[in-house]
Amino acid sequence: MTTTDDAHDTAHDEAAHDRRRLRQWLAGRARADGVDRRDLLKLLAAAGIATGLPTALSTPARAAAPAAPGIVKPLPAERFTVRGTNAETNFASLAGTGHSTPVSHFFVRNHTTTPQLDPMSWELQVWGNGLAGPGRTFTLADLKRLPAVTRSSFIECAGNGRAFYGSQQGRGAEGTAWTLGAIGSARWRGARLADVLRLAGIRRDAVDVLPRGLDAEYVTANGTNLGHVRRPLPVAKALDDVLLAYEMNGEPLPPDHGAPVRVVVPSWVGIASTKWVGDIEVSREPLFSPWNTDFYRLFGDAYPAGGSAPLTRQTVKSAFELPWNASLSAHTHHRLTGRSWSGAGAVARVDVSTDAGRTWHPAQLHDTPRRADWVRWSARWHPTATGPTELLARATDTTGRTQPATTTYNTQGYLFDAVVRHAVTVV
Ligand SMILES: Nc1nc2c(c(=O)[nH]1)N[C@H]1C(S)=C(S)[C@@H](COP(=O)(O)O)O[C@H]1N2
Numbered sequence: 074m075t076t077t078d079d080a081h082d083t084a085h086d087e088a089a090h091d092r093r094r095l096r097q098w099l100a101g102r103a104r105a106d107g108v109d110r111r112d113l114l115k116l117l118a119a120a121g122i123a124t125g126l127p128t129a130l131s132t133p134a135r136a137a138a139p140a141a142p143g144i145v146k147p148l149p150a151e152r153f154t155v156r157g158t159n160a161e162t163n164f165a166s167l168a169g170t171g172h173s174t175p176v177s178h179f180f181v182r183n184h185t186t187t188p189q190l191d192p193m194s195w196e197l198q199v200w201g202n203g204l205a206g207p208g209r210t211f212t213l214a215d216l217k218r219l220p221a222v223t224r225s226s227f228i229e230c231a232g233n234g235r236a237f238y239g240s241q242q243g244r245g246a247e248g249t250a251w252t253l254g255a256i257g258s259a260r261w262r263g264a265r266l267a268d269v270l271r272l273a274g275i276r277r278d279a280v281d282v283l284p285r286g287l288d289a290e291y292v293t294a295n296g297t298n299l300g301h302v303r304r305p306l307p308v309a310k311a312l313d314d315v316l317l318a319y320e321m322n323g324e325p326l327p328p329d330h331g332a333p334v335r336v337v338v339p340s341w342v343g344i345a346s347t348k349w350v351g352d353i354e355v356s357r358e359p360l361f362s363p364w365n366t367d368f369y370r371l372f373g374d375a376y377p378a379g380g381s382a383p384l385t386r387q388t389v390k391s392a393f394e395l396p397w398n399a400s401l402s403a404h405t406h407h408r409l410t411g412r413s414w415s416g417a418g419a420v421a422r423v424d425v426s427t428d429a430g431r432t433w434h435p436a437q438l439h440d441t442p443r444r445a446d447w448v449r450w451s452a453r454w455h456p457t458a459t460g461p462t463e464l465l466a467r468a469t470d471t472t473g474r475t476q477p478a479t480t481t482y483n484t485q486g487y488l489f490d491a492v493v494r495h496a497v498t499v500v
């Protein structure tokens with residue numbers, strides 16, 4: 074099965090899927106552990122579905138304060154900016170590192186702390202009423218016996234660029250204040266999720282799969298225990314191009330990135346790519362978790378009360394491999410470098426402005442543009458006037474999507490795609 078290249082059709086299918094699954098919930102045929110009933114009622118109202126008698130749902134348990142930050146790999150200050158339990162890649166440190174982000178530079182987004190799991194005793198349980206039989210358990214050796222697929226793909230947090238809602242558009246959003254470094258691209262190697270689901274006996278009427286992480290349960294700042302990180306994935310995507318990856322850039326997956334096995338969902342928001350996956354529920358009823366209801370939808374004035382449909386594909390972005398407020402000498406030839414990416418299609422072109430957006434020139438692309446991946450690019454600049462100015466880069470993908478001047482606000486600051494005005498000073 075392949076997905077359509079037309080992102081609009083796909084978005085339409087996904088919205089229809091969401092409405093269908095909300096109706097199933099209303100009929101008492103969905104499970105929503107850890108999701109507040111009020112939130113589902115808001116979603117139903119937003120989808121224009123009349124509410125009948127609500128189904129009983131579990132109330133989130135109260136638990137202890139969040140765990141302390143716990144990232145295993147070194148986080149030198151020239152490569153990373155630590156933000157709570159997370160580490161953002163400093164884009165300037167990617168200059169000259171090649172197409173794939175080395176593990177030593179790859180951003181980490183942890184809800185809690187990196188668990189250290191034993192690959193020898195690790196098992197993946199595939200279970201649920203969307204399977205014809207009792208389900209199946211896979212060891213790492215079992216996965217490695219399946220045909221291996223290698224693909225280069227980025228993983229990008231839905232909140233990447235969030236800081237610019239405040240700094241560039243004057244309206245800050247709640248959440249980790251990432252600049253543009255909550256993305257990395259790696260060569261992932263692993264088994265196809267589709268192969269695993271078929272071996273486990275997936276039924277034709279299964280609608281959702283729910284991979285769950287083995288990291289600690291996530292407790293919000295106000296003390297609500299949301300349980301293990303888990304986000305439902307429609308079966309259509311699960312059977313398309315999703316990997317169960319056990320290697321990253323030719324090495325065993327490192328602890329911070331999900332060892333021994335993580336889900337890799339190309340083109341989609343990073344939350345879909347479950348790290349430290351321990352089990353996958355396959356369901357004939359739609360599934361909900363806090364990560365496809367309260368989080369990872371767009372909320373705000375421009376959106377329905379229950380938020381948008383759950384986020385799927387990433388948007389279009391570009392970043393310069395330069396520090397913020399970099400100093401560049403006047404009357405010198407500079408080679409500006411950067412990267413652009415899109416979740417909808419391959420990057421078709423990148424335009425750069427070195428005069429704060431008055432004139433634009435095409436950048437030279439240094440990678441073959443591919444879906445779900447980024448391209449490196451460069452542009453020449455010979456500044457003459459000294460003083461502060463802004464560098465802009467704007468990517469356009471093969472579906473015709475391009476970066477706008479501003480992004481419509483959403484309260485949680487997801488999917489910032491506007492052209493970033495990168496401040497520099499010519500000296
Ligand atoms: N089990 C688990 N999976 C997870 C997360 C997590 O905290 N726990 N974070 C998610 C989010 S929000 C993102 S953006 C990506 C980040 O992947 P990385 O840390 O390898 O860069 O992992 C996703 N998968």
Ligand SMILES: [Mo]
Nearest residue numbers: 230231343344
């Ligand atoms: Mo994320």
